Amino acid sequence: MLKPLFRVKDLIFVQKRLAGHSKWANIRHTKALKDGQRGQMFTKFARQIKVAIQEGGSPDPVKNLKLEQVLEQAKRNNMPIGTIQGVIKSTQINKEMCKKYLLEIKGPGSSVFLCEVFTGNLTQTRSLLASILKKHSSKYVENSVKHMFVEKGIIECHLDDYKDKDILEKATEDAIEFGAEDVKVLDDNLIQFLCTSQNLKIVQTKLETAKYKITSASVEYVPNQLQILNEKDLEICSNLCEKLENQSEVIEIYDNIGN
Template sequence: MAGHSKWHNIRHKKAKMDAKRGQMFTKIIREITVAARQGGGDPEFNPRLRIAIEKAKKANMPVENIERAIKRGTGELEGVSYEEVVYEGYGPEGVAIIVECLTDNRNRTTGEVRHIFTKHGGNLGSSGCVSFLFEEKGVILVPKDKYDEETVFEKAIEAGAEDVVTDDEEFYEIRTEPKELYTVKEALEKEGLEIEKAELTRIPTTTVEIKDEETATKLMKLLDALEDNDDVQKVYSNFEMSQQLMEKVS
């Protein structure tokens, strides 16, 4: 689980430095469109849309882009129709991988995802082959340099969170039931806590330990290639490796 968390934090930092704004905007716009289509265009009554809009604002997306994406989702504007597709497979050493996509062409996306798995030493599996190894949770990140552990834990539990994980160097990871994510987030913000990120995620219940650099490099290239695909929204994996090895191959 630690490896999973560290990998996502490294990717988060890289995204800031690389500033792949075009690709980032594409993914966020798709999420806003689908969220509006499924739950309506009013963020007050659509938690998924609220989270997507917040992500867009953090990425400095122009307001007009956000509004157009919402209108495409609600049908007020014409646009491409996206569907949610989830792929499951294995990386090197049998590492479990789940890939969440939003696509306007399932056949194209399936071919591209399968090619990425094969090219980097993995293989695409059938639906359900690894999803049982993950739990769906809400995760809220709070910066460690601003609050002590006792304060965060107390406020999180009072707000309705399940647990607070402190493994990461930079952030407290507050975990919630998926349906409670936005309720807990709002309660924490009312208590004055700064929220770095809030999202629905999949947390591995068991991990595969990676010890050698060659295997780690293959795995990181596979995960990076999946995340760099335009149709891919999120990638989850159940690997674990040391911080030293993680930094070598990231």
């Protein structure tokens, strides 16, 4: 994990990461691309849309900020408008009482996972996932691990053709001005801004005004401390996440795995 260099106005600056900095990040990114190719990315967005409508109480993004954020993300990833409208319409027709739950999991090598599911039968879903966990040296935790994470707004974007100064220096200045808490430059000059979950929309809007090209913006569980795993445990965790994400009830998975 990268160590802070210095603080200015409560903003933490970090060194620019080098290509291949995180094997786990690369594994997860590759699987995400494959999921998109198989259409699973759209399936995940469909689940998130349904959750946002239920929790926000409205199928109208103007009245439902969480839904608006999910729809923006879906459109950035080229989810067809007709498909989006079909999902929204289905939530009005299907009144099945599904709810979102957070399952807490202990994985190999002191890794922990938060698994968001959307289901109308939690007992059945827990049982289904338990068989997957057992095959991957994992199980539901006896004591909560949610306190090991904090909800944060995460915005990833590009600033194309910027040559006036170092891109991290530019992003750092904008982070201070726009109210972000942290900024990193990842592989391929992908810039990641971290902010409070409440300020996500504000920071996103300011970045767009400043000509940043947003690739994703969402509220996620961020670990307070990262856990380093060996090669064997990394492979087990990778396979575990892939199996879990293939389940129709699973919305999102968060972990504390580091470089």
